[in-house]
Amino acid sequence: MKTDSANNFVSLAALTHGERGKRYWRSLEELSCSPEYQECLHTEFPENATEFLDEVSRRRFLQLAAASLGLAGLTGCTRQPPEHILPYVNPPENVIPGRPLFFATAVPVAGVAEGVLVESHLGRPTKVEGNPEHPASLGATSVHSQASVLDLYDPDRAKEISRLGVWQSAEDFQIALRESIAPLQSGGGDRFRILTDTVTSPTLGDQIQAVLSMFPGAKWHQYDGAGPHSARAGALMAFGRPVHTYYRFDKADVVLALDSDFLACGEGATRFAHDFANRRAGGDRSDMNRLYSVESSMTSTGGKGDHRLPLTYSEVELFARDLCAAVGVPGVTASGSPIHPEWITAISHDLIGHRGAGVVIPGSHHSPAVHAMCHAMNAVLGNVGRTVTHTDPLEVQSIDQIASLRELVTDMESGNVDVLLIMGGNPVYNAPADFDFRSHLHKVKTTIRVGLHSDETATECHWQVPETHFLEDWGDTRAFDGTVTILQPLILPLYDSTPYLRLLDSIVKPPGRSSYAIVRAYWQINAGSGNFEQWWRKSVHDGLIAGSALPSITPPLKTHWAGELASPPQQGIELVFRPDPYLYDGRYANNTWLQELPQPMTKLTWDNAVHLSPVTARQLKVGNQERVELNCRGRTVEASVWISPGQPENSATIHLGWGRSHSGRAGTGAGFDAYRLRTSDALWCGSGLQIRKIDKNYPLATTQLQQSMEGRDLILSATAAEYKNNPNFASQASKQPATELTLYPQWNYTGYAWGMSIDLTRCVNCNACVVACQAENNIPVVGKEQVLARRAMHWLRIDTYYEGDPANPRAFYQPVPCMQCEDAPCELVCPVQATNHSSEGLNDMVYNRCVGTRYCSNNCPYKVRRFNFLLFQDWVTEQTKLQRNPDVTVRSRGVMEKCTYCVQRIRETDIQSRVEDRFIRDGEVQTACQQACPTQAIIFGDINNHDNHVAKLKALNLNYALLAELNTRPRTTYLAELRNPNPELKSNS
Amino acid sequence: MPQFFPRTANSIARFSLLAMVLGIGLVAWLGAMIVRSPYETLQDVPRRQPVPFSHEHHVGGLGIDCRYCHTTVEESSFANIPPTKVCMNCHSQMWAVAPVLEPVRESYRSGKSIEWTRVHDLPQFVYFNHSIHVNKGIGCETCHGRVDRMPLMWQAQDLTMSWCLNCHRDPGMYVRPKEKVFAMGYEPPANQRQFGRELVKEYHIQSLTSCSTCHR
Amino acid sequence: MTVAEKQLRTPRRPEPGTSVPVIAGAESFGTLTEQITSVVLTRPTPLFWYCTFGVAMAALIMFVISVTYLLYRGVGVFGIEVPVAWAFAITNFVWWIGIGHAGTLISAILLLLNQGWRNSINRFAEAMTIFAVMCAGLFPLIHLGRPWIFYWLLPYPNTMHVQPQFRSPLVWDVFAVSTYATVSLLFWYLGMIPDLASLRDRSRNRLAYGFYGVLSLGWRGASRHWRFHETASILLAGLATPLVLSVHTVVSFDFTIAILPGWHSTIFPPYFVAGAIYSGFAMVLILAIPIRKVYHLENLVTERHLNNCAKLMLATGLILAYTYAIEPFTSWYSGDTFEMAVVHYRAVGPHSWTFWLTLTCNVFIPQLLWFRKFRTDPKRLFFVSFVILYGMWVERYMIIITSLHRDFLPSAWSNFIASPWDVSVLVGSIGLFVVCFLLFVRFLPMISMFEMRELLPFSRPGGGMEK
C-alpha cells in the first residue's frame, strides 16, 4: 500500500531513520553499516578513481586511438571519407536492400527451445523477436533469446579446428577421427563414449542412435550442469517413470510456488509469465489469481507473490510435507514440528477451495521429495489434466545424468575409455567437484571436444572443434511442451565450424552430407504421410511443426514414498545453489549483454555473490562487498557478500555459472565459481556451510544503490479488496497540477500522439525488455568499472524497491524508460536544440547535434538519460559491427542518448503507411521492449485515437503518471499495481 | 626620447586597426564560403568509377527508365545499385567484348561485386528514404539533377541540411505529378505555387521538419 | 617653493572619520610616479616573483597536460556520472566567475560612489577580474562532451540551418560571460592608457618605449583627452555596474531554471551575487597583502584599504549567512518532500562534510572580522580571506553535488566520487591565473598613477585635493 509523502521535518527525519509504521531503510550498505560504506561517506577520493582502465576499456585501447583519429572526422570542417557500394552480382530472391527480412527459428537453451523470428538485414541477423505462433513464445521472448544473437557474433568463439592448440584442417580432423575410432569398432566400441548436453533434438538423437548402432558397446552420456536432475528423480518417485510436467497458469486461480522462480527463469517461463499475467490483470481485474511463494532465496516470482514466506531449503521440504498432509495426500504425515501452521491452513484451504484451478509448482532445483509431493498434491487436488500437464520426457533419451556422468568418470579413471567425444556442455567446468572430471579426462587416449567456445573443457581436450551457432546451420529442437521447431540458418557459418549433425554423420556415412540434407532426411521419414515438400515449407516457414507437442499422459500416482519421508536435518548455514537467471549454468558467461544486465532483485552486474539475510550477515559481522571464504565440507571458495532482504536466515544462496577460467574477454574472471563447492550428493543444497570473513573489499557493481522508496509515491499499489472499495485510489494519489495553473498554454498535438502505458501488475521483473532495448538500439556495454562509476547505458531500467521488514520485504518492480514528457524539462535547458519535440509529441534526441553539456540529464527528474562519458561504443571488433541495427545511429563519445520510443520503427511504419496512403493501425508499431515483454506489461500506440489499446489503458482509473506533481506531463504512464492477498492470512500483506 | 615614432606611424596605426577589423570579417566570410563550396560538399564533382558508366548514354541516349536498374526505389529507403547481372542482361550481347566493360564481366565470372564509389553520400546519422519521396511526387531530377546529361555521375545539389529543409518547409514548390516523377527535364508550370498546393493536398503530403524525421 | 616640495612637506592627516590616510607618508607627483613605474622599468624583479612564477608555471603545465588527456580520452576522465553529471568543472566555473566580481565592484561601483580610496587597488583588482573570467570561461568548454563544436552555442549562419536554443541558461551564460569579459577588458585598458603613457615617457630603452608607446596610442594628457577619458570611464562604470550583477544572476540561473530540489530557488540570484563579491574581496586581499609587502607599497595600499575590504567581506558574508539560514526554512515551509530531503541529506548525507565545511569557512570563521585586529593585521586578514576563498569553492561544490546526487527517484541516487583529473584541472587553473597575474605585475602599472595623483595635496587648482 502506498505511503503518503512526509510533509514536515519531524516525519522526514523519522522516515529516513526508520520509525514510521513500516520500517524503511536507506540502502543496505547503510543498514549493515559496513565500514566500506562508512568510508564512502567520509572519503571523497578513494583508490578506485572512476576513469582508471577497466577490463572493457583496457581492451579498448586501440579503439581510443581509433576514436581520437575519428574525432577529426566528427568535426565540422573535414569531409567524410569516400564510401563504396558493393551491389550483389546475382540478387537473391525477395531481398530488398533497406528492408529487413524475418525468418522463423528457435532458440534452444539447454535443449528446451523458444520459437522466434530473427530479423535479418542483407544477410546479417541483427535482432531476435518472438514467434507469435509458437506456444513457448506467443510473440514474446526470454532474456536468453534476445541475447542469443550476440553469442553468434561473440568475438571469442572457437574459430578453428586445433589439436593440442595447433591448427588442423577439417580433412585432417576427419582422418584423425576415423583412425581413432575405427580400431574400436572390433571390440564393439565399448571404449568409445559420447558425452552431450541434454539432447531434445529428434534428428540429433537419431544421429547419435545411428552411431551407437554402429558401435553397440559405445555409451552415450548426457550431463547438463543445471539440468532438471531432481525433477526427473521426483517424477520417478511419484510415478515410477520419468515424466515431464508443465503448467497452464491461464487456468490457475491459486498458485503455490515452492522455491520456484517460474515467472522469470527456467523452461517455459516466457509462456508461464504470459498466462499468469493474463489471469492476474485480465478483463476488469475482478478475478485476480493468487500467488503464494515459499522460497529459499529472494526471486522475482517471490517478489510478485501476494504472500511470500522465506524458508530455508530444508524447511521448504518440511513445509511441503505439512501441506501434503493438510490437503490430504494419502500416506503423508505432518512433520512433528509444523512451521507456520497458519500458512499451512490458509494455503491448503485456498488450494482445496479451488480444486482443479490451482497449481503447486516446485523449483526445478529443489529436492526430488518436494517434486514428488507437488505431483501428489496436484493429483489429489485434481489439478492434473487441467492446470498441470504430464507428458513423456522431452529428452530423446531421459537418463539419470549424474549417474551417467559418474559411470563415465569411473570408466575414465579405470582407463576403459579410448575415445571421448564431448559435444556441448562444459563438464570440466561444471561437473560435480567430487568427480574430479578434469584429471580423469586426461586418462582418455583421444578426447574430442565440439563446442562454441574454447572453454575449460576444450582446453583440456586433445581435439578442439568449433561448433556452429544455431543461427548458422540447420537443426531441430523441442519446446517446453514438446513442440518441434526446425532451426534454419540465417547466415553462413562465420568460422570453420562443424555442426554436430555433420560430425556424427561423417562417422556412420561417407562425409559430405549437409545438415540440411540430414534434417530433411530425418523428417522425410518421420513427417508422416502427405506432401512432404508442402509440410516442410510450412513447418520451416511457421517455425514449428504443427501438432508436434507431446501428448499429455496421466501416469498413476505412487505414494509408497509417503511413509519414508525423512525430515532433512539442518545444521549450520545451508548453502543453496541456483542456476544464474542470465548465465544459466555458465554457458552465457561471455555474453556481455547478459553480464551487464542487472540481476532481477539485486541489480548486480558483472559478478555473482553469496546472498545472506541481513540478520545472518550481522551475526557473521560481514557487510556488502566484503569477501568471505565459503567452506562446505572441506571445499573452499572465496566469494563476495551481498545482503539480500528476504533471504531466509541461516541460508546462503549462490548462483552457478560464474568464475569461468576460460570463457573469453567478458566472462573470464567475472564472479566466483560455485561449482567448486558443489558435489554430486549435494547438487542443489549443501548443509554445514562455514563462512569466514576475509579482510578484503571487493566492489560489486550494482545499478541501483537505493532500494527504498523513501516514502515517496513512486509506485501506487493496492489490494484487490481496497481497489474494490476505492477504484480511484490511483488518480486520488496523483498530484497532477491543474492545467490553468501553468504559465504557458498547452501545446496541442493533432495527428498521431505516441504514448505508452506500463502495467505494474503485469511486470514480473524478467528484464527481457532491457536486453531487447539494448539489441534494438545499438546500446553499448560499458564494463564493470564504468557501471561502478554509475555510467551504465541501458535506456530502460527496471527499478526494484523493497518495503517493510528487511527479513521479508515486499518488492515492487517499475520499468522506467524515457517518459517522453510533453513539457520536457530536458529540452528547455539544451543550448543547441539537440533535444526537442517532434510534431507527434516525441521527445527527440538528436545525437549529431549534441555537444554534451549534460544539462538535460541533470534536469531530467526520472534520470533516464545516458551519456557517452568515454568511447563506450566498440568501433574495432568486426563481429559486433555485424550485429548493429542499421536503422539506429551508432553513438560515439561525448553525446547524450536515451529511449526514443524506438522512433526508427515508428518512422518505418509511418512511411509504409503513407506510401499505401492509409493511417497506422493500432499495434502496428511495437517498441522493442513491448514486443519482448512476456506479460504485455508495456503497451504503446497513438493516444489520440481512443479506440487504441493504449488509449483505453490510459483511460483506466488505475492510470497514473510518475512524479505528476512536477507537471512534466509524461506520455509514459503507469497502471497502479494490484495484489490479491488472502484475507485469511494476515501476515505480510 | 623625443618623437620616437615617425609621422607615418599615425597612418600605419590607423590602417592596422582597420586591417584587423576587416581581416577578422574576411576570415569568417571565407570559412562560411568554404563549408558551402564544392570542396566541402563535393557538389558538381564527378566521381571516378571502376566502370565509366554514363547515365547520359543510358538514360539520355537509350531512354532506359530509372527503375530498370534502381529497382527498389519505390518500395525501400535504398534505391538499390543494380547487380552485375542487370548489366549483363544487355552487355552479354552488345559490347560483349568491349575492354571498358571488362570489370563487369570479371565481376560476373568471379562473383565478386563491382566496387562503385558512392556519389550521394549522406552522413551516417541521416536517414533518407527514397520510397516516400518518389511515391509523393518528388522527381528524381529534383535532387539528382539532369542525370540524363551526366556522362559520369555527380551530385547536383549540395545536400546540406538547409537544402533539405527548403523542400521540407514548402514541398509545394517542388512536387510534381506522380507520372512525371521519373521524367527528366520536367518543366514546372508557371503557377507551380498554386498547382503544387493542390498536389500537396491530393497526395496528402505533410511537411515534416521534426528532427526525428531524418535523425534517429 | 615648488609644488613638489610643498607636497613633500605637507604632513599626512587621516581623512575625517578614518584612522589611516589613503596615502600614508609624504609623496609628490614625482615620487609617486617613480615608485610605481620603477616596478616595471628600473627596479630588479624580486626573488619572490621568480619563485611564485616557477610554482605557478608548474601548475599551468599540469593544467595543459590534464586538458590534453581529457580531450584525448573524453570528459569521462572526470568523476562525473549520472545523476551527478556536473561536478568540479562547473564548481570551478562559478567560483572563478565569482572571484572576478570584486574587481568590477571596486573599479565601477566604487568609482560611481566616488570612493577615493579605491584608486590604489582598482587597477590590479580589474586585472584579477579579467584573469579570473578567463579561467572561468575555460571550464564550460573543456566540460563539453564534444568541445570541438562549442561554437554551436553561438548564433551564426550555418549550413544546418539550426541555431542555439535561447531558452537555455547555458546560452545566456555564453552571452553574459563573454560580454563581461569584453567590458572588463575595455574598462581596464581605457583606464591604463594614461599610465602607459607615463611608462612610455619614462622608459629608457627603445624596445620599452616602442611597446608602451604603441599601447598608449599616443596619449598626450591633453585636456580634451581627459574629457573623453573621464566621460567614457564614468559611462563604462555605469554600464559595468548592472552588468556585474547580471552576470552572476545568469550564472545562478543555470541552477534555478532547472527543476532540481536545492537548485530551483528564487533566492539564488542575490545569494550568488553576494557570494561572488564575498569571494572576490577575499581574492583581492590574498593578492594585495603579499604584493604591498614585496613591492613596499604599504604607503599606497594602507591599513585603510585592508580595513575597508574586510568590512565589505563581513557585510556580504552576513548576507550569505542569511541565505544559508533562509534556505532550509523555505524548503520546510514549502512542505515539498524533495526539497526537504535535499536539506536533510546536505546535513547528514554522504556529502554532509561539504555543508558543515561551508558553514565553518563562510559563516563562523569570518565573524573574526568583527575584531579590528583581524581587519587590519595583514597576516590575520590573509588567513581569513584564504579560508573564505576556500569556503566559497566548497559552497558551490555543495550546491551542485548534494542537489544532484539525491533527487527525485531514489533508484537513481548515487554517491559522487571525484577523480584525480578533477583536482589537477582545478589546481592547474589556479596556476594559469597566477601566471597571468604575475606577468601583469611585472609589465604593466599595477596601481593607477593618474588617479593617485588626484589624491595628493595641491593637485587641484587652488591647492586642494580629491576627496
Add this chain to the structure above:
Amino acid sequence: MRLGQGKGLLYGYAAEFDDPTQLVDATRAVRQAGYERFEAYTPYPIRELDEIVPGWNPLAAIVLIGGIAGALTAWIMQSWIAVVDFPINVGGRPLYSWPSFVPITFELTVLFASLAAFFGALGLCGFPLPHHPVFNLKEFARVSEDRFFLCIEARDSQFNLQKTAQLLDAFEPLELWEIEKE
C-alpha cells in the same frame, strides 16, 4: 627648444608649469585673450579646464545609440530564430516565449553600449596617434608625471611671436618653449 633657438617650422609655444593653479589661470587668460587653437596638457584630469578649453562631447549620445542598437539586435535575433527561422517545439513552450529572451537582450545592450563608449572615446581623441609635434619637445615627457603644459599653436589667427610669448611669460612658467613642427 628655448625661445629663439628653433630652426624648423614652428608648431607653437608651450609654457611649462609645475602648479595646476598657474596652469588654469594661464589657460583662462589665453582663452580670454581670444585664442582658439590652444591646449592644456596635464598629468591627471583637471575638471576646471573642461569649461575653458573649447570643444564638444557627444560621447553620451554615441553610447545611447550603441545601447539601443544592441537591444534591438538581441530581441529581433532571438524572436526571429525561435519563431520564423526554424520554429521548434521546445519542452511544450510557445515559440515566442519572450521572458526567456530578456537576459541576452540585456547583455547585448551592455556590450554594444560599452563598445560604443570605448571606441567612441578613442575616436574622439583621434587615437591612435603615436606621432605628434608636442613630442618633439624633450621636456614634454614630464607631462605624464608632474608638469603642466599650456601650448598655443602657431596657426592660431591671434598668434604673434612676441605678444603670445609675453602673454604666457606673464604667468611665470618654469620655462617657455617653442615647439617645432618637424
